[in-house]
Amino acid sequence: MKGDAVRGHLDGLLLAALESGPLHGYAIIAAVQERSGGALELRTGTVYPALNRLERLGLLRSGWQSMGERRRRCYELTDAGRRSLAEERSAWRAFTAAVGAVLDPGPAT
Numbered sequence: 001m002k003g004d005a006v007r008g009h010l011d012g013l014l015l016a017a018l019e020s021g022p023l024h025g026y027a028i029i030a031a032v033q034e035r036s037g038g039a040l041e042l043r044t045g046t047v048y049p050a051l052n053r054l055e056r057l058g059l060l061r062s063g064w065q066s067m068g069e070r071r072r073r074c075y076e077l078t079d080a081g082r083r084s085l086a087e088e089r090s091a092w093r094a095f096t097a098a099v100g101a102v103l104d105p106g107p108a109t
Contacts, residue, residue, distance in 0.1 A: 015077060021076065061078055
């Protein structure tokens with residue numbers, strides 16, 4: 001899938017990946033890839049700056065967690081992040097309905 005397809009929707013994808021609980025960066029990337037059936041492959045150079053931005057906006061919080069012998073920064077949604085995810089979903093539904101009406105208008109009458 002073209003990288004442009006994700007542009008404008010990255011925040012929603014990241015927030016949705018974190019909806020079920022805290023994850024570290026690579027696990028977020030893997031979750032998006034798995035949930036998209038492999039169609040979406042996010043790059044670390046795109047994901048980490050976005051995670052930092054979302055944290056600065058108060059939509060995520062992060063902390064260090066030990067995983068085996070490694071420490072990783074894990075991210076989780078804040079209440080504001082959950083509200084933002086709900087708004088992202090609503091906007092996505094409106095967008096896909098509008099584009100669908102143009103691209104697949106149904107039978108002509």
